Amino acid sequence: MAKQDRAIRTRRTILQAAAKVFEERGYQAATIAEILSTAGVTKGALYFHFGSKEHLAQGVLNEQDQQLVVPDRERKLQQLADVVLLHAYRLQSDPMVRAGVRLSMDQHAEGLDRSGPFVRWSGVCRELLDKAQAQDELLPHIVPSVTADVVVSTFAGVQYMSQVVSDYRDLRPRTSELLRHLFPGIGVPSVVALLELSESRGKKVYEEILRLQDRQPAAAVS
């Protein structure tokens, strides 16, 4: 194994350990010592990759943004729905994504900037809504920047309620219902009527992306 591959794997091991400890203890109570012993790496290795507890948390937070990229769709509202439904699927199935989301919802994580994921997600939605508007998919009064924040905040709330009442077990049907309620207030009826918003959609998109990545040369996969 090349030196660089080893470094990437060590970094990943540390992040996974950090995710686990942050999820169990919360940001404030988590210690670097516990992350070290969970990861089973040396102090030197950890500090080579992450200078502080805050950097570790930012690393976990950033993982939820390393999104598998949804392929271009003809209808941009479908692409937006796919981004949301894919995230719901990954949140249910990937502990690292879950840890990042919970960290961004941790109110007692003093000194940790939790607005980052909201702002970045909002940017992703805004871009798709701008494109949707250019293609006349949106109702005339819609302002993409405002609607992007509505999509991001409401999806965060659905995640939160699902976590509290069912530990994310009902996240997919709840996310599907969110989009069914929200899109008639965003898109023109002729587009909204054709959108695929079912609760099994996220898994389908996930598998589609994996298939597409397999067919591409390794260098193109980032």
Next chain:
Amino acid sequence: MAKQDRAIRTRRTILQAAAKVFEERGYQAATIAEILSTAGVTKGALYFHFGSKEHLAQGVLNEQDQQLVVPDRERKLQQLADVVLLHAYRLQSDPMVRAGVRLSMDQHAEGLDRSGPFVRWSGVCRELLDKAQAQDELLPHIVPSVTADVVVSTFAGVQYMSQVVSDYRDLRPRTSELLRHLFPGIGVPSVVALLELSESRGKKVYEEILRLQDRQPAAAVS
């Protein structure tokens, strides 16, 4: 001052102190000793009203449910909007309501049942949506119990994002935008077109309720 009045005031003083300490420290780190010294009451007085830290937290959580009751509206969707907009206004202006909301969002409050406020809010919305349905205000495919959860979870998300990015300063415009996006997917167009969803509505409803209470005999105010 009658004995009972004194007890009510002491209880209120303790709850306000608990709200302050829970908001500053989070549930886990908060101690009864700090709540005692903040409230300036005796240990005996505190334990007379609240048997444990958990009871104190439940007391604060329950305060957000002691809602000022929105008067009956002809259109039940307007009444639902008023409940939501009033809560946004109170959340911005009443520290006790704010502490309850933050406590219900505290992921590290082990042993504290945080689903209560979600379930109770959902019940309030469900009842109004049932009435709206009986009056033909809802789109034909709407299921009140499902839509009630969508309203509650999305509003929680809007509160959360507003807290993170602006410490609630932009909560009222965000709440107003939420309803403008959500209601076209819930109500029939002829009703939705007439709804008053502006960001100043919550304050108006609050003042209306205070005026109505002033005109009633004291016994009727609970």
